[in-house]
Amino acid sequence: MTHHLTSPISEEAIRGLKVGDQVLISGVVFTGRDAVHKYLHEGGELPDGVNLEGGIIYHCGPVVLKDENGEWKVVAAGPTTSIREEPYQGGIMKQFGLRGVIGKGGMADKTLAACKDHGAVYLHAIGGAAQVLAECIVRVRDVYMLEEFGSPEAIWELEVHEFPAVVTMDSHGESLHKDVHAMSEEALADRR
Amino acid sequence: MRGLRESLTELIRRTSAEIPDDVQRGILHGLEQEKEGTIAKSALEIIEKNIELARRKSQPLCQDTGSILFYVDCPVGLNQVEFEAEAREAVLAATKLGYLRQNSVDSITGKNDGTNLGPGSPNMHFHQHSTDEINVRLMLKGGGCENVGAQFSLPNTALKANRDLDGCRKVILEAVHQAQGKGCGPGILGVCIGGDRASGYEFSKREFLRKLDDRNPDPKLDELEQDILKTANELGIGPMGFGGKTTLLGVKIGAANRVPASYFVSISYMCWAFRRHGASLAQDGTISDWLY
Numbered sequence: 001m002t003h004h005l006t007s008p009i010s011e012e013a014i015r016g017l018k019v020g021d022q023v024l025i026s027g028v029v030f031t032g033r034d035a036v037h038k039y040l041h042e043g044g045e046l047p048d049g050v051n052l053e054g055g056i057i058y059h060c061g062p063v064v065l066k067d068e069n070g071e072w073k074v075v076a077a078g079p080t081t082s083i084r085e086e087p088y089q090g091g092i093m094k095q096f097g098l099r100g101v102i103g104k105g106g107m108a109d110k111t112l113a114a115c116k117d118h119g120a121v122y123l124h125a126i127g128g129a130a131q132v133l134a135e136c137i138v139r140v141r142d143v144y145m146l147e148e149f150g151s152p153e154a155i156w157e158l159e160v161h162e163f164p165a166v167v168t169m170d171s172h173g174e175s176l177h178k179d180v181h182a183m184s185e186e187a188l189a190d191r192r
Numbered sequence: 193m194r195g196l197r198e199s200l201t202e203l204i205r206r207t208s209a210e211i212p213d214d215v216q217r218g219i220l221h222g223l224e225q226e227k228e229g230t231i232a233k234s235a236l237e238i239i240e241k242n243i244e245l246a247r248r249k250s251q252p253l254c255q256d257t258g259s260i261l262f263y264v265d266c267p268v269g270l271n272q273v274e275f276e277a278e279a280r281e282a283v284l285a286a287t288k289l290g291y292l293r294q295n296s297v298d299s300i301t302g303k304n305d306g307t308n309l310g311p312g313s314p315n316m317h318f319h320q321h322s323t324d325e326i327n328v329r330l331m332l333k334g335g336g337c338e339n340v341g342a343q344f345s346l347p348n349t350a351l352k353a354n355r356d357l358d359g360c361r362k363v364i365l366e367a368v369h370q371a372q373g374k375g376c377g378p379g380i381l382g383v384c385i386g387g388d389r390a391s392g393y394e395f396s397k398r399e400f401l402r403k404l405d406d407r408n409p410d411p412k413l414d415e416l417e418q419d420i421l422k423t424a425n426e427l428g429i430g431p432m433g434f435g436g437k438t439t440l441l442g443v444k445i446g447a448a449n450r451v452p453a454s455y456f457v458s459i460s461y462m463c464w465a466f467r468r469h470g471a472s473l474a475q476d477g478t479i480s481d482w483l484y
Contacts, residue, residue, distance in 0.1 A: 020231065035302075063255050075290045076255035081336040081374055104338070105374035106433065126238045127336060127376035127432060128465035130255040131245035142267075150304030151294045164238065166231050166434065179457040180435050181372060184427040188369050191423050192362060 004162075008054030009099040011119040017167045019174040023123060024162040028141065029056040029102065033080055033189065035153040036145070040096075042087040047144040050155060052096035056123075059085065059103035061152030063130075072140035074158070076130035079104040082122070090114030106168055106177030113170050122169035124176075136163040196275070196477030200282035200328070201289075203479075204260075207330045207469040208252045208291045211298045212242050212484040214404040215380075215441070215466045219243070222378050222431070222438035231433040232436030239431070239464060254376075255464040256334035260314035263329040263401060263470075265321055272318050278477075279316065283308050292332075327483060329401055329470035337379065337463040340371035343392060346455040355455045357416055360385055367459045368424045368440065373433015376463035379419070380404065380442045381420070387448035392458030399444035401408055401470075408445065417443040431464075441466075 003017060007027035017023070030050060032040075047051065062077035082089075082103030089101060089111045097122050101107070104127035116120060125133060136160050144155040168176040203477035211219075216466055223240060226233040233277045246253040262279055266272070286292045287308045294306040308314070344363040346355045364383060371379065380398035384392045408414035420443045430436025441464065450456065470483030 065290045076252040078255050111252040126235050128254040129238050130243045184429050186426045
């Protein structure tokens with residue numbers, strides 16, 4: 001079943017989602033990847049204008065160009081591998097009130113526990129689908145920390161419309177990644 | 193070679209935006225295998241749509257335009273210094289045009305100067321041969337799939353892997369299991385049995401220059417490739433690790449001699465967004481033919 005999510009998202013809406021649900025996300029999302037997570041984890045402050053309360057962080061380093069009118073234009077924007085943020089994600093989720101993380105490849109126990117405690121979900125986008133996902137980005141609202149971190153690592157404030165993803169970790173302690181890992185391990189043991 | 197820079201820029205554009213036919217056929221086959229109504233099927237449908245969109249818009253298939261790896265087969269006497277200088281200019285131009293992301297970071301300072309140029313970028317591999325042909329191949333290999341590559345030293349006690357092809361089979365399947373969906377599956381494996389730690393990985397990547405649907409001329413390696421492909425697709429990892437039948441699209445295995453003390457198996461993982469193309473160049477550097 002497909003759910004529509006619009007940010008900012010309530011805890012109630014998040015608690016209604018289960019592993020395997022397909023979602024279409026609309027509203028504002030902020031990109032953040034390796035440099036941003038390390039920075040926030042080490043006590044860095046969010047730049048003025050970035051509010052993550054009820055919001056979504058997108059693990060993504062887009063290709064962005066300036067068009068002839070000086071407006072930013074997203075050329076390609078698929079998810080990056082999320083597991084690298086595992087040491088930081090749970091803490092950041094709670095500290096800044098995130099309700100969702102978009103990425104790929106899934107995350108592990110620490111993040112899963114934070115999703116359950118705080119009321120958040122992990123939303124798996126299709127890795128490599130940079131064009132389909134860029135088409136869902138209506139406009140670039142702003143960019144932060146571009147100078148410090150460079151374009152792929154900066155915080156891009158993006159307005160999205162019906163961005164497709166799958167809930168692979170929910171707020172009830174379930175993880176598709178854990179299930180597939182266990183199942184494939186068993187299948188492999190029979191074929192070694 | 194006045195046309196060289198333009199040809200290399202076009203090679204970068206095509207590699208970034210247009211998936212090779214052999215890979216697209218593999219993805220379509222995977223799409224037919226997955227059950228209607230599953231998230232695996234819907235993932236492959238999005239992938240298929242993405243392939244068409246990237247080609248039509250001439251924009252990067254994936255935003256991680258990856259490590260830039262050139263493989264040049266050239267006659268003796270080709271000026272490699274000049275060729276590399278032109279390749280660097282082509283990379284710079286392709287970055288400005290958005291075919292490549294600003295993707296190259298100074299490992300010590302953390303600075304990204306936005307040029308994609310620096311030590312190791314682009315990465316040039318020249319190979320001289322005795323004919324007049326100039327063939328240049330390009331691979332753009334993203335970081336997500338590069339991170340799930342693995343190198344094993346045999347024997348491996350935990351996996352009960354000895355120094356033989358059965359031992360190789362065990363560690364290769366282990367690498368597939370460890371990768372799960374993190375390398376943007378369905379993936380393609382490039383494997384080298386033997387070599388040293390550096391040449392093993394280097395040779396494993398060269399296997400990606402083979403066409404996806406070719407067969408290994410060595411019957412033993414062919415058998416191993418087919419076995420691993422079939423077995424991996426029975427593990428249920430599926431596209432993106434969502435569960436499903438399509439875990440791998442292909443397996444390519446080569447071998448290099450080793451010293452008696454070492455027995456490495458080096459495994460490179462390529463994502464479904466398998467970006468590699470190649471062109472034959474005329475003497476003036478213009479493209480005379482496409483290789484894939």
